[in-house]
Amino acid sequence: MIKVAKYDDPHDACAAVVAESYRLWLQYETRTDDITIIVVHVNGLNQTADVENAYDAPLKSLPQVVEATGSESPFAITLNSKTNRFRHGLSRTQLKAIENSLDSAHTWVPPYASYRKTWEEEAHIERVLRDHFLFRRLTDSQNHVLLDCMQRMEVKPGDLVVEQGGEGECFYVVGNGEFEVVAAQEEGMEVVTKVLHRYTAENLSSFGELAFMYNKPLQASVRAVTPGTLWALRREDFRAILLSEFSNISSLKLLRSIEPFSRLTILQLSRISECLVEVSFSDGQKIIDKGESLSGLYVIRKGHVRLTFYIDTLSPGACCQFSCYLDKRTENQESHEHVVELTDGNHFGEWTLMGESVTSLSAVSVGDSLCSIITKEKFDSAVGSAPNHIKLQDSLGSSRDSVLCSDAITCKTITSSDLDWKMSIYATDCSEIGNVHLKGTDTIGCLKRFSRRKIKELGKKAQVLKEKELLLSLGGSIGVPLVICTFADQFYVGILFNCCLACPLSTVLSTPLDEYSAKFCAASLVVVLQELHKNSVLHRGICADVVMLDQTGHLQLVDFRFSKKLIDERTFTICGVANSLAPEIVLGKGHGFAADWWALGVLTYFMLQAEMPFGLGAENEAETSAKITSGILTLPQTFSTEAADFITKLLDANEITRLGSEGADSVKAHSWFNGINWTGVADGTLPVPREIGSRLEAFLQSRAVEVVEPALPTQEPCELSSPEWLEDW
Known part of the structure; x- marks a missing residue:
């Protein structure tokens, strides 16, 4: 914000406004294509003080333009004592600058000066x-x-x-x-x-x-x-x-990494940051004791905190949060207490912001620790009530639903009668994936159910059993949700996951993604493929229709129908999604893990262009196959140099020289991924880009209006005692 009253010459005032507008344009890329400046010269006001004193004088004439910013359209204000001439809070340009900084995967460090200036x-x-x-x-x-x-x-x-x-x-x-x-x-x-x-x-x-x-x-x-x-x-x-003038960037980044806050706006995060209170705890000091209720959300800034709790007495919100700490948890077999030790960046007490109370929890500082705390009262005053802001509006209805965690149902055997099918998200030839609600609770999950009749008619028994075994062995690894249980009824055999899916990735790709969002998705798939290949699993189905987005915006794989456990280095089965098949699959020469890296190249192109690089196989499969095997690739000029090089090296028709043929580390090392926090990608703490979040939220809001309860199956029930392979399902 600038004051033009201090300038004696109107030309200087105009120059100052234009210069400030242009500076903001350069700094924040906020376009101000047209700048209109109205300068009113009043005879007799020769000094700046005269002009400033005039602010309090009653005026009946037209308002004067005395201030302008480069981020807003020029506006007029009335010069009187009630005029609020200064902006309070963050401007749109500041918000965009902070947003860009939060989306950056690395912290800026001034470059080393190789030459000392005289x-x-x-x-x-x-x-x-x-x-x-x-x-x-x-x-x-x-x-x-x-x-x-x-x-x-x-x-x-x-x-x-x-x-x-x-x-x-x-x-x-x-x-x-x-x-x-x-x-x-x-x-x-x-x-x-x-x-x-x-x-x-x-x-x-x-x-x-x-x-x-x-x-x-x-x-x-x-x-x-x-x-x-x-x-x-x-x-x-x-x-x-x-x-560098923004001193709270680190606090905003920390808040954005916390799942309940990942959907909040920068302005809301900034308000929360201002409400945070830092409290130090010494070694062995009790933060909260059993029988007491937490006062708010605790974010660990430094040190370690040991939590002790009984899983059976946790609220749904608390159970949902602790499900992400399963790998850190130990259990006392005699007292049935669960213990988990949290460290820097972890948090607990999310449920307090939703109005829930947990009295069976104790927390003790391990060594000296520092926590940032925000109470429900402070949170509500900053952003409003928690259910409207913490939970992404979804198509399942209740904003208080939590995701299934395995501990919440260890004492109960789930059957199809315990679940309400809410909506279908994705379907294949004999299976359907959708979200379900566990009756009598506020808990949701994802169910993959296979039609028993379709399995029999299509002869898919071996494929379904293989997919089940792969999901059980891989569940809980990077990008693959944990399997809660499996069950069978008259119509279906099912696999229940501890996640809540939103849609296939293709749903949000009607227009190209910005480069950082595409890079985020590609990086997520790199770590997923690295984990699969480490377990000798070739996926062969990486494409926008198969890769899923959960309701937090992270990528998940729940479709392994084309996958295979590689015993030898190559396999010769021709299968997969037609327009994502690698040349070696199309030519029947045998293929290995390099085929998955080709598919990643195709998907990356699609994310940046919203078109397939070799056409749609569904329209003309022969023509698409010919383009794939030709080795000829044309890239749009809109691609950055690094992105074009990355895609070109993945879509190398020679699998020996293809990027990724020497392992995932060679893909991670490509210059397109410079600055990517691979640890954050792998553990899910890297914030989901805002463009993906906004597209996903828009889809979920529109889908919420369309959801209806599905009709009962019209097929004839199969005998549950037959076939024999269902006995151990």
């Missing part, structure tokens, strides 16, 4: 930047960091610094030498190269501002005329310096 060089750079509108409003500390980030660049005559048609990523200050701006322009039927401008150190020249705005083709080239020196500032460093 005081003359620093003074020259400061003179150039002093009156430049981009840097005019930086603080002294930001200017010091910016100066350190300027990297020395030596050039020879004829060197191209930036090239017409390319994408710039740096801002340059001319240290010494002469540079010319050249552009190829059409004159009649010819293309003529013209020199448009010259830059020199004597003129305090600089160039490259557009690199800080967006990645668009440059309209001219800059070429060195003489030997010279440039000082370069990268876009990434500039934006990080601008963001």
